[in-house]
Amino acid sequence: MQIKVSKEYLTELLSRQERVDQRGFFDYRSISIKTNTIPNAEGSASVYIGNTYVLAGVKLDVGTPMPDKPDEGVLVTSAELLPLASVEYEEGPPSPEAVEFARVVDRGIRAAEVIDTESLFIEENKVWNVYLDIYVLNYDGNLFDAGTLASVAALLTTRMPRLEGEQVIRTGDLPRLKTKGIVASTTFAKIGNAILLDPTGLEESFMNARLTIATDDEYIHAMQKGLAGYFTRQEIEKLIDTSFEKSKMLRSLISKAVSGD
Amino acid sequence: MQKPELIKDGKRLDGRDFEELRPLKIVAGIIKNATGSAYLEWGNNKVLAAVYGPKEVLPKHLADPEKAIVKCRYAMAPFSSLEEHGRAGPNRRATEISKVTKEVFENLIMLEKFPSTEIDIFIEILQSDGGTRSAGITAAGVALADSGIPIRDIPFAVAGGKIGDKLAIDFNKIEDNYSDADIPIAISPNLDRVLLLQMDGKMTKEEFSRYLDMVERVSKQIISAQKNALLEKYKVNG
Numbered sequence: 001m002q003i004k005v006s007k008e009y010l011t012e013l014l015s016r017q018e019r020v021d022q023r024g025f026f027d028y029r030s031i032s033i034k035t036n037t038i039p040n041a042e043g044s045a046s047v048y049i050g051n052t053y054v055l056a057g058v059k060l061d062v063g064t065p066m067p068d069k070p071d072e073g074v075l076v077t078s079a080e081l082l083p084l085a086s087v088e089y090e091e092g093p094p095s096p097e098a099v100e101f102a103r104v105v106d107r108g109i110r111a112a113e114v115i116d117t118e119s120l121f122i123e124e125n126k127v128w129n130v131y132l133d134i135y136v137l138n139y140d141g142n143l144f145d146a147g148t149l150a151s152v153a154a155l156l157t158t159r160m161p162r163l164e165g166e167q168v169i170r171t172g173d174l175p176r177l178k179t180k181g182i183v184a185s186t187t188f189a190k191i192g193n194a195i196l197l198d199p200t201g202l203e204e205s206f207m208n209a210r211l212t213i214a215t216d217d218e219y220i221h222a223m224q225k226g227l228a229g230y231f232t233r234q235e236i237e238k239l240i241d242t243s244f245e246k247s248k249m250l251r252s253l254i255s256k257a258v259s260g261d
Numbered sequence: 262m263q264k265p266e267l268i269k270d271g272k273r274l275d276g277r278d279f280e281e282l283r284p285l286k287i288v289a290g291i292i293k294n295a296t297g298s299a300y301l302e303w304g305n306n307k308v309l310a311a312v313y314g315p316k317e318v319l320p321k322h323l324a325d326p327e328k329a330i331v332k333c334r335y336a337m338a339p340f341s342s343l344e345e346h347g348r349a350g351p352n353r354r355a356t357e358i359s360k361v362t363k364e365v366f367e368n369l370i371m372l373e374k375f376p377s378t379e380i381d382i383f384i385e386i387l388q389s390d391g392g393t394r395s396a397g398i399t400a401a402g403v404a405l406a407d408s409g410i411p412i413r414d415i416p417f418a419v420a421g422g423k424i425g426d427k428l429a430i431d432f433n434k435i436e437d438n439y440s441d442a443d444i445p446i447a448i449s450p451n452l453d454r455v456l457l458l459q460m461d462g463k464m465t466k467e468e469f470s471r472y473l474d475m476v477e478r479v480s481k482q483i484i485s486a487q488k489n490a491l492l493e494k495y496k497v498n499g
Contacts, residue, residue: 068438094353096359096360099356099360100356103357107461111462111463112463218463219464220464220465220469221462221463223460227364229368230368230455232453232455233473236455237469240469244466
């Protein structure tokens with residue numbers, strides 16, 4: 001169960017530079033990343049950020065390439081906000097929130113070239129499709145960062161199936177999916193004029209704007225501003241600096257989790 | 262696949278400079294049934310925007326007793342692109358764009374003046390050539406002003422980013438497809454608020470900052486096209 005506090009109380013805390021869970025404004029909650037949690041999937045990872053719990057699963061199937069990229073495999077990313085994950089979530093077709101979530105995670109992974117999509121070419125009009133499904137199992141804020149961590153960790157530990165004739169061999173001694181980049185996203189919530197990294201579900205219920213920035217060592221790879229509030233240019237530029245700094249820590253957590261697999 | 266050459270002899274494929282917008286023309290008040298509307302041509306983009314409301318909320322349980330709710334539909338006509346026939350109905354891309362577009366206008370409409378009502382914003386892309394979400398927001402800003410619904414500011418939007426190591430603004434379709442970074446941004450110029458910001462590709466912080474400078478420099482042209490559309494409709498003869 002999530003604790004509830006009033007907006008007035010939260011705002012007052014923030015004006016004293018405090019958060020409900022005592023964190024600094026730019027601190028993450030504790031993060032855990034475990035890979036290969038679903039061994040039947042070609043790749044998988046479970047991630048906790050505080051009480052937010054997200055699972056990413058990767059499957060590969062033979063498919064056809066996109067017309068504008070005939071010699072590359074295709075990444076298909078979806079996100080499910082499962083009804084068991086929050087009292088707010090309901091069954092049904094993906095909500096705009098779920099679609100945005102999947103597309104923002106997808107953009108970071110694509111732009112940072114996490115997957116070497118050219119290695120997925122099989123023959124003319126035949127490539128491997130990579131299906132990345134993000135399952136939200138418990139919601140307590142900051143899905144974007146948890147989803148990106150889980151997705152990248154899952155992709156970096158994905159087994160590359162083999163084709164024997166028409167048959168897809170998914171088990172046995174298989175190499176890993178060829179990957180290139182590694183990326184992590186950092187999400188900020190603006191509540192009044194306070195800006196917080198890694199918002200909890202409670203904080204998100206009061207935020208008026210959200211900004212996600214996905215970076216690696218050198219580049220910004222994706223950004224998404226969300227909700228009806230706003231950021232100023234100065235705020236955005238400052239948050240980019242913070243993102244580069246925090247992304248380094250997140251990517252080292254991924255590397256650690258992946259090397260143990 | 263081989264990436265097409267997007268820059269030749271220091272110019273873009275359509276002959277533009279890096280900081281040059283495509284021709285932009287906006288006409289206000291073109292859909293007679295709507296509370297407010299606008300037609301926009303920006304390069305080869307052709308966009309209609311219409312605003313209806315404030316009206317009764319449907320379904321009723323969505324009504325907010327403290328303010329109006331905003332609904333937004335961004336959609337591309339199935340015949341709008343040079344490629345194959347588009348699939349009808351909202352796809353995931355359109356769902357996301359509708360959401361972030363709605364959020365831009367939620368910031369600027371004085372929703373608190375119209376409790377328990379609904380304001381609808383419809384954006385139909387009739388012909389597309391890159392930058393359609395920005396064209397849609399720029400048009401919808403005019404449609405909203407035309408509607409008379411009180412707003413704090415008229416937002417403008419533009420998309421651009423990086424081609425090779427050059428920054429460029431107002432991408433057309435081919436630039437959008439093969440650019441190295443693509444950034445749609447919507448800004449409330451008078452309030453100095455960034456209301457929509459999306460980005461994908463690769464860009465350093467320094468490049469992003471220079472890109473924002475570029476947006477600032479071209480913004481006057483977009484804003485003046487919006488103002489002219491409204492002045493044209495509401496001018497007093499003689």
